[in-house]
Amino acid sequence: MKEKLAIHGGSRAVPEGAIKKWPPISDLDRKMVLAALEGPTHTVGPNYTELEKEFAAWSGVKHALYCNSGTAALHMALVACQVGCGDEVIVPAYTWPSSATCCIHHNAIPVFVDIEWSTMNIDATKIEAAITPRTKAIIAVHLHGLSADLDAIMAVAKKHNLKVIEDCCQAHGLAYRGRKAGTIGHGAAFSCNQNKCLSSGEGGFFVSDDTELFERGKMLWYFGEHRRPESGTAHIAYGMGWMYRSTELDAAFTRAQLMRLDEHLAVLKANAEHLHKCLEGTPNLIRPVIPPGHGHNWYNYTIRFDMEAMGHAKDAAAFRDRLVKAMRAEGVDTGVWQGWPVPEMTAIAAKSAYGRGCPWSCTKSSVNYSLDQFPMAVKHCGWHTGMTMPLRNPNDKKVAELMAAGIRKALDNLDQVEKVA
Ligand SMILES: Cc1ncc(COP(=O)(O)O)c(C=O)c1O
Numbered sequence: 001m002k003e004k005l006a007i008h009g010g011s012r013a014v015p016e017g018a019i020k021k022w023p024p025i026s027d028l029d030r031k032m033v034l035a036a037l038e039g040p041t042h043t044v045g046p047n048y049t050e051l052e053k054e055f056a057a058w059s060g061v062k063h064a065l066y067c068n069s070g071t072a073a074l075h076m077a078l079v080a081c082q083v084g085c086g087d088e089v090i091v092p093a094y095t096w097p098s099s100a101t102c103c104i105h106h107n108a109i110p111v112f113v114d115i116e117w118s119t120m121n122i123d124a125t126k127i128e129a130a131i132t133p134r135t136k137a138i139i140a141v142h143l144h145g146l147s148a149d150l151d152a153i154m155a156v157a158k159k160h161n162l163k164v165i166e167d168c169c170q171a172h173g174l175a176y177r178g179r180k181a182g183t184i185g186h187g188a189a190f191s192c193n194q195n196k197c198l199s200s201g202e203g204g205f206f207v208s209d210d211t212e213l214f215e216r217g218k219m220l221w222y223f224g225e226h227r228r229p230e231s232g233t234a235h236i237a238y239g240m241g242w243m244y245r246s247t248e249l250d251a252a253f254t255r256a257q258l259m260r261l262d263e264h265l266a267v268l269k270a271n272a273e274h275l276h277k278c279l280e281g282t283p284n285l286i287r288p289v290i291p292p293g294h295g296h297n298w299y300n301y302t303i304r305f306d307m308e309a310m311g312h313a314k315d316a317a318a319f320r321d322r323l324v325k326a327m328r329a330e331g332v333d334t335g336v337w338q339g340w341p342v343p344e345m346t347a348i349a350a351k352s353a354y355g356r357g358c359p360w361s362c363t364k365s366s367v368n369y370s371l372d373q374f375p376m377a378v379k380h381c382g383w384h385t386g387m388t389m390p391l392r393n394p395n396d397k398k399v400a401e402l403m404a405a406g407i408r409k410a411l412d413n414l415d416q417v418e419k420v421a
Pocket of ligand 1: 068069070071072095096098099141143167169170190191192193203204
C-alpha cells in the first residue's frame with residue numbers, strides 16, 4: 001500500500017510510547033535487592049549461593065558459577081577445557097566478538113568458520129576442514145536464540161577429541177532435540193546483561209556437568225583461588241586468575257528475574273511467532289528459518305532484506321541502513337546488531353590484540369583471516385536487521401503487529417526508501 005513514510009513527513013506506523021521497556025521490574029525485584037542491601041554482605045552472600053543452585057536446577061546442569069559477564073563465563077569455560085597458549089579454537093565467523101576474544105584472553109588462537117546462510121549459525125559441514133593438530137575446542141554459538149547444529153558439532157568434536165563450549169549467552173531456555181542448551185557441550189556460558197532473556201544489568205554463568213572441568217574453570221573466577229570466599233580463601237594464586245565475581249545485589253536482582261524467566265520466555269515466544277506470521281509474504285523480506293529439531297527462544301528476531309531482488313546487491317549495507325532508518329522513523333525498534341564478521345574486526349584482522357602481534361606471533365600462528373573464506377558472514381552483514389525489546393514482556397501481540405506494519409510500510413514504499421539521506 002502506498003503511504004507517505006514517516007521519515008518524509010508521513011504519520012508513524014508505531015505510535016510514540018507503544019513499546020514498553022525491558023526488563024519489567026516488579027515488587028519482587030525491589031524487595032529482594034533492598035533486602036540484599038541490608039543483608040550480611042554485598043559480595044558473595046546467601047543470594048549468590050542460592051542463585052547458583054537455582055540456575056543450575058533451572059538449566060538442568062550439575063554446576064553453575066555466577067560471574068560478572070558472559071565473556072568471563074566463556075573465558076572460564078575455555079580454560080576449564082584446558083585451552084591455552086597457541087591452541088586453536090573453532091569459532092563462527094559471525095557472532096559477538098567475545099565468542100572469539102575469550103580465546104585471545106588465554107593466548108589461544110580463534111580459527112573462524114563461515115556461517116550457514118539459512119540459520120546464521122556456524123556451518124557444521126565446514127568445521128572439519130578448519131581442524132589442525134593445534135585445535136582443542138569448538139565454540140558453538142546459539143546465535144539469536146536458534147540452536148546451532150549440535151549433533152553435527154558434537155560428532156566432529158568426538159572424532160577429533162575436541163571439547164565443545166556452548167555459547168548460550170543468547171540462548172536461555174532454548175531446547176535442541178528436546179535437550180536444554182548448555183547441557184550438551186562440555187561447558188557453557190550464559191549472559192545476564194541488559195538485553196538478555198535473563199536480564200539483570202550485567203552478569204553471567206559458567207555451567208558444566210563435569211566436576212573436574214568445572215573446578216578448573218572456577219580458578220579464574222577469583223584470582224586463581226580454588227576456595228570460595230564463604231569457605232575462607234587462602235589468598236594464594238594457585239593458578240592464573242581474574243576477578244570475575246559479581247555482587248550480592250546483582251545476585252538478588254538476578255534471582256528475582258529468574259523466578260519470572262519462564263513467563264518472560266513464553267511471552268517472547270508468543271510475540272515472536274505472531275510477528276513471524278504477520279510478516280509472511282512481505283516482499284523482499286527473508287524471515288528466520290528453524291530447521292527440524294532445532295529450537296528458538298527468539299532472543300533476537302533477525303530478518304534479512306533480499307538485496308539481489310531489490311537491485312542492491314552491490315551496495316547492500318548502505319541500502320539496508322536506509323531501510324533501517326526508514327523503519328526506525330516509523331517507530332520500529334530495529335537495529336543492526338553486528339555489522340562486521342568477527343575476523344574483520346580490527347584487533348583480530350590486524351592480529352594486534354596485545355600489541356607486537358601477540359598472541360599470533362608469539363605462538364607462531366599462521367592462521368589466515370582473509371574475508372573471502374566467509375562469504376555467507378560477509379553477505380549477512382549487509383542484509384540484516386533485528387529486534388529484541390519490542391517482543392519482550394510486557395509487550396504483547398499488538399506491539400508485534402505494529403512492528404510488522406512498520407516493516408511492511410518501508411518495504412512497500414521502496415521508491416521513498418531510495419530517497420532516504
Ligand atoms: C553470543 C554472545 N556471546 C557472548 C556475549 C558476551 O556476554 P557479556 O556481554 O555478558 O559479556 C554476548 C553478549 O552480548 C553474546 O551475545
